[in-house]
Amino acid sequence: MAGKGLEGVVVGQSRLSDINGEVGELIYAGYDIDDLARNTTFEEVCYLLWNGELPNREQLDGFKRELAANARLSDEMLAVLRTLPRDADPMAALRTAVSALGTFDPKADEITDAEVRRKALYLTAVTPTLVAAYDRLRNGNEPLQPKEGKSVASNFLYMLNGEEPNDTRCRTMDVALVLHAEHAMNASTFAARVTAGTLSDVYSCITSAIGTLKGPSHGGANVEVMNMLREIDESGQDPAAWVHGALEGGKKVMGFGHRVYRATDPRATVLRELADKIMAEAGETRWLDLSDKIRAAMADEMEKRGKKIYPNVDFFSASVYTTLGIPMDLFTAVFAIARTPGWTAHLLEQYADNRLIRPSSEYVGPRGKKVVPIDQR
Known part of the structure; x- marks a missing residue:
């Protein structure tokens, strides 16, 4: 099944x-x-x-x-x-x-x-x-x-x-x-x-x-990463404390984990290097510095929990796009x-090589129901 x-x-x-x-x-x-x-x-x-x-x-x-x-x-x-x-x-x-x-x-x-x-x-x-x-x-x-x-x-x-x-x-x-x-x-x-x-x-x-x-749930993850970065930045809270509080409260830390990756998303590695270059040139490393602190905090928290979770491509694309002037x-x-x-x-x-994509579904609804005349419902 x-x-x-x-x-x-x-x-x-x-x-x-x-x-x-x-x-x-x-x-x-x-x-x-x-x-x-x-x-x-x-x-x-x-x-x-x-x-x-x-x-x-x-x-x-x-x-x-x-x-x-x-x-x-x-x-x-x-x-x-x-x-x-x-x-x-x-x-x-x-x-x-x-x-x-x-x-x-x-x-x-x-x-x-x-x-x-x-x-x-x-x-x-x-x-x-x-x-x-x-x-x-x-x-x-x-x-x-x-x-x-x-x-x-x-x-x-x-x-x-x-x-x-x-x-x-x-x-x-x-x-x-x-x-x-x-x-x-x-x-x-x-x-x-x-x-x-x-x-x-x-x-x-x-x-x-x-x-x-x-x-x-598909294309908007990097938007949520940027929202997270801004929330932490504006609150002035220590990133490690924020990450700990989020995890303790059952909140997802955006930009980590992926449906298909159980190791580091290979795209994230390249984007991290690009982020370093473009932000250094722009003279504004705030988002990258904050991202690195969150990544370190997540690594510590996962180690305490005996788990492994890695940054995905969205984690760094958010700050890269912001630095490029993309709303x-x-x-x-x-x-x-x-x-x-x-x-x-x-x-x-x-x-x-076409064939109509028509999957089946498993019916889990009721059976044997009888129609009651409308005036008696």
Whole structure:
């Protein structure tokens, strides 16, 4: 019998990524995530997920040109964004915008391999522009279009903050996107594949994924980490005392543990190094210093309890994103930007060997009840 939440159930095969939670290993198409994060770019990882191998220089240059050609927002889509309330949840705005994109695509319902690849590239290119444009509009600023010759990471920070990032900030953003690009059969990926299993269109599939990622149990963990950091900082309380009190009160310390990892989340190791560099350069190490104190306190508390629990990728991404000037309520939307190539890579697999995903359920309700006439109820 399946565990609650389908735990332990294998729902399909994939060549895209694998997680060994016992040793803290994550691979994309055969490549270790640490190797990819240190030695490739987000664009290279997108190509890898869609093609099974990293590009050579000529392939990468052509791929970047294709991404750049698809990154600008049309006047029609800008008009859609202008109609959205300025106080809307950015994930709700993104979900609505991606759904709207499908209405402007005359080939939206075509799911040939070539068409799915075209839409995968388009959505990966345009999603950062959508997120940045909505943020500027809700703050009373005009959206900025991406600059030619810049990476996805560089353009996103430029379109969001109105100034070109330096090399450290650009590289930090790029690595964060690489680390979040793919993560096996997580909830939003499964939602996308379930939608694709009905032979629905790519835009509907990604809308399903965004709606699933929007939930705080999936995509919003780094927001809760930042809330925790701010709570401790504003209270002036000793981090170790706060952690002890939280655990004694049965409160979860955000950013620790993961559904699939029983060892250190390999993505957290890379982000910790990036956090050190970017915050030192910014001259503001408050959030990192606080994070390190919380991590040390958690290690002590777990040792006393005879347990082991490690930081996950959300623990450091929260302070990294804050240092990059990304508003806290955009954290999950940044997650969606990064995960779009992973979602669409799964769609390529699903459509290529499709079967309707239709699990069974175990009925635990009553039996043998009889209808009583309405006037006698």
